[in-house]
Every structure is written in structure tokens, then in C-alpha cells.
Amino acid sequence: MTTIPDITIPDSMRPLDGRFGSGPSKVRSESVAALAAEADTFLGTSHRQDGVKIVVSALRNGLLEMFDAPDGYQILMGNGGATLFWDAATFGLIEDTAQMLVSGEFSSKFAKAVALAPHLGDPEVIEGEPGTAPAMIANDGVDAYCYPHNETSTGVAFPVVRPAGDGLVLVDATSGAGGLRFDAANADVYYFAPQKCFSSDGGLWIALCSPAAMERIDTIAATDRWMPEILNLKTAMDNSLKDQTYNTPALATIYLALKYTEWVNENGGLNFAAGRSDQSAATLYGWANARDYATPFVQDEAIRSHVVATIDLDESIDADTVVAVLRANGILDTSGYRKLGRNQMRISMMPSVEPSDIEALTHCIDHVVAALR
């Protein structure tokens, strides 16, 4: 254990809220207060009764509104988070051949799950260097195209686009949903877990599904393909359409996700949320570009994420030390993604983070670096 340099950041310089983690990410205090106020009639009550079903229904409808979903799209949900959804998709959404865009940790994990599924053909894997966004190649033999909206490990935002042809488009939106704009008509399954932009807790998956995706779920479920019940999307769909989940969900997670959805919708929708992230991104990347010791890792500005920033530091400044000093001063979770192995900081600019706190963070980093130099 190396010792952490004793550097104190003045109180007046610090952000009001010290949570900058890219997952789990900042949960709005207003949501937690609302949950506490309603806890006695909500937490610890049956998820098969109206008290909870009304909240699930409000969440499902609020999400359709936030995403400006085309007619016929539905919100499905179940337990297990985004990682479980990958396995569920290998059983219930991919017929045989998927095309996987891979450039970072999360996209490579889904590609691995698909490659390992014994009932599927080998996926077409299109891999790019970390920090890039490889593009799809339309192919008649592909029945599902898979890519992340936001590759959280590298800070790359992929455009949500649909290739020519009729394969389904499955978008892992775990860190992008609720913070990045997109056209829902370009995705058949836009799925995420709510512990990132949705300012909630983990353990749940939520999926915006097109009619074609639900038809695919029905078609595969009618074949003799074996699937574990917890991964059965037909079961999840039947329950979701009744505002329930197959097994017991975390009620607090659902409640907090609804509070975020209401906050965004009441303030003008996804444009409001994405606008906050745009403002934070302009501040943070602008700062990095103006410093001789910091550089945005993602070179192509068009795919530089507005919800998760990855910033390389000059070799003369040890990023782990900066991160540790910030932590000692109450500024949390700014380290780069471990497996990327770079001298890097990674910072959430998700809509719940105040743009003014991103500004304050840049002053804090400057302060720490000046003291280290």
C-alpha cells in the first residue's frame, strides 16, 4: 500500500455532492427522501397488489413517454440486471446468428455469452480498439445486431442506428439510457439496468421492446428450445404486461427509477436530461483540452460520450494517486476502468450529477495536480 499524499482540498472548492462513479452512480437525494416518506406503505408490501403494481405501471408508462416510443412498443422488466439480460437474450431473442460490435469490457462480455451458448451459431464479432465504435455490416444471415449505446468502460457513445435488412437491433443502453438522445424506432430492444443514469439501484433489467422483438420472443418460446425459467423472456413479457415481475423485485429500485423518470419527464423529457450531460461534457472535455496534463481518451469527438468521460493523464501525474487524494477529500469513484490499464480517470456526467459539480471537480483536480507537481 503506497501512502496517499496529504493534500486537502478547500471546502469551498469541493463539489456539493462527491459521487462521480460510472456505476453504481449518483442517486438523487430527492428520490431517496421521497422513498423514505412513502416507505411505510410501500416497502415490505406485496408486489402482486396495487400499491406496487401502480408504481410499476407508472414506471412503464413514464419510460414510453421519456423514450418517445413508437406505437406498439412496450416496457418489459425482470430481475438480474443487464448481465442477466445478456443470457436471457441468448435464449429468447437470438434465433441463430448474432452480429456483435465489441470495443470494451461490456460489449465483449455479451459477445462472450453469445459465443458460449451451445444452441446458437457462432456470432459475427466485429471488434474495434478501445475508444472506437466499430460499425455494423448488414448481412442477411444475421438475425440480431448487438451493440452498446454507451460503452461504459471506455466512454464511447455508439450511434443508435438500424442496418438494412430485418435482423433485430439489440442495444445495451445500461449507461446511456436516460442520458443520451436516440431514436427509439432504430432499436428493437433497448435494455438497461437502472443504477446508472436512472439514478436508482441495481438488480433489475428494463427493456423497451418493439412489436418485432415481442414477436421474436413469442416465436422462439413456441419452439422446443429449453430455457431456464428465470431467463425466459416470454415469462418476463407475460408478467410485465400485467405490471408484475416473474419473481420478487427490489421495490426500492423500482421506486427510485420511477422518481428519476418523473423528474426527467416533468422537466421536458430526454432533451432536458441529455442537455445537462451536454453541459457537463462541454465543461469537462473543454477543461481537459485546455490542460497540458489531461487529454480526452476518445479521439473522435463524434463518439465521445456525454455521460461517461475517460480522461488520460500525462505519465508524470499518477492517476491512481489523484483518484486516491480525491477520495480522501470525499470525491468518490473517479478511477479509470481497471482492465483498460491506462493512466486514466473516468468520470460520470450522468444527468443526476450537477453540471456545477463537474465544474467544481475540474478545479479540485487542478488543485491536486498542482500540489503533486
Ligand SMILES: *Cc1c(COP(=O)(O)O)cnc(C)c1O
Ligand atoms: C454496468 C453495465 C452493465 C452491467 O450491468 P449489471 O446491472 O451490473 O449487470 C452492462 N452493460 C453496460 C453498458 C454497463 O454499463
